[in-house]
């Protein structure tokens with residue numbers, strides 16, 4: 001089968017489309033014919049030379065995929081089921097979705113709701129599920145419908161799906177972006193207003209800012225996350241999933257102990273089947289038209305260029321991958 005294979009040894013790095021095969025890691029793995037995959041930021045890190053994220057010297061990239069089950073010994077996933085797969089070592093330490101077929105254990109596979117096609121599931125992809133998990137986490141913390149929710153990295157995968165889902169669900173997403181030329185597009189996705197990236201990344205001068213946000217979804221981290229913490233309303237929470245702006249959080253304990261705010265970590269990789277199902281249910285209820293979230297559709301051959309564009313932050317929304 002054709003696949004985007006990444007291989008590296010001490011002297012050579014290669015990432016290209018080639019004829020290869022993939023094998024189950026465990027006898028009970030499901031075999032899925034991949035109809036669509038997508039590019040997530042993590043894919044750019046896995047496909048980089050000397051990657052510290054990649055955990056195998058040779059593997060097929062792609063941290064998620066969707067398609068049809070073609071071999072199964074699990075009665076919960078009969079042959080013919082339309083499914084999505086992501087998480088654990090998929091595309092990181094074992095073969096991923098940039099291929100015609102993928103093997104995966106059933107705990108990483110979800111049968112798609114009937115109103116979500118395999119294509120739409122990958123327009124959303126892991127980034128979209130992370131956005132949905134973030135909303136669920138804020139709601140579990142007490143976010144009330146109609147609240148203003150700050151979304152950072154708003155034109156990216158996590159950010160753009162978060163804006164779209166929040167608006168559909170009855171919240172007021174405020175989009176923070178470093179891409180002001182995309183402001184109208186973000187308003188079209190449902191943002192109630194746009195603020196510049198600088199407004200949430202600027203140097204922190206006081207330990208507490210004015211109370212602005214009923215909640216926040218942040219995939220930037222660093223100073224941005226610290227700034228969000230000091231500007232959440234009393235009792236509000238931020239769901240944090242990314243580190244594009246840095247790993248360190250230059251924050252104080254003040255917002256936690258004087259405003260009772262919460263920092264909730266979001267991890268899609270080890271999400272339980274229950275969390276995955278809840279995230280897909282939230283997405284299914286939103287009845288999204290996701291076509292406007294597609295930046296481009298890439299073939300396997302077009303992956304190097306498309307991965308480069310995502311790595312540079314030069315895409316808007318999501319990159320869909322068609323493996324055959």
Ligand SMILES: NC(=O)c1ccc[n+]([C@@H]2O[C@H](COP(=O)([O-])OP(=O)(O)OC[C@H]3O[C@@H](n4cnc5c(N)ncnc54)[C@H](OP(=O)(O)O)[C@@H]3O)[C@@H](O)[C@H]2O)c1
Pocket residue numbers: 040041042126127130152153154155156157158159176177178179197219220240241242243244245266267268269310311313315317
């Ligand atoms: N925890 C999890 O399970 C999980 C799952 C998925 C993703 N993530 C993480 O979430 C982050 C975003 O992923 P993604 O797939 O949405 O990436 P993406 O599609 O590449 O989008 C990232 C967006 O962030 C903004 N941005 C880029 N560089 C920035 C910087 N240095 N400082 C501030 N903002 C910056 C840009 O949006 P604007 O131009 O609009 O500002 C960019 O479009 C990554 O760190 C990724 O690893 C984590």
